[in-house]
Amino acid sequence: xxxxxxxxxxxxxxxxxxxxxxxxxxxxxxxxxxxxxxxxxxxxxxxxxxxxxxxxxxxxxxxxxxxxxxxxxxxxxxxxxxxxxxxxxxxxxxxxxxxxxxxxxxxxxxxx
Numbered sequence: 643x644x645x646x647x648x649x650x651x652x653x654x655x656x657x658x659x660x661x662x663x664x665x666x667x668x669x670x671x672x673x674x675x676x677x678x679x680x681x682x683x684x685x686x687x688x689x690x691x692x693x694x695x696x697x698x699x700x701x702x703x704x705x706x707x708x709x710x711x712x713x714x715x716x717x718x719x720x721x722x723x724x725x726x727x728x729x730x731x732x733x734x735x736x737x738x739x740x741x742x743x744x745x746x747x748x749x750x751x752x753x754x
Contacts, residue, residue, distance in 0.1 A: 643738040643750060644712040648703045649677065649731040650723040655701055661722040662705065665714055671704040680728065698729065706738060706754050 650658060655672065662670065676697035707715055716733050724730055743753040
């Protein structure tokens with residue numbers, strides 16, 4: 643079992659969700675986050691004053707999947723979220739030691 647965590651631009655969420663649903667992913671968690679990478683934020687002008695925006699709004703998507711599906715999920719997210727512009731995001735994959743569905747008590751692969 644793996645967790646695929648992706649940091650993406652907010653406007654790409656619906657496309658990514660639809661693409662994941664199409665490959666058989668039935669659940670995901672989305673969190674609003676702020677951060678920066680190589681672009682180091684940007685400057686904006688508000689009421690005539692310029693100020694630096696150090697942390698940009700992003701979305702963090704987390705998907706728990708069987709290990710054999712993780713590669714396909716990564717490829718799907720990368721292909722769908724890519725705009726070709728700086729700040730498209732990152733994808734991380736890490737292992738799940740144990741999973742439990744609270745309602746039924748199912749564990750590991752059955753809990754996904």
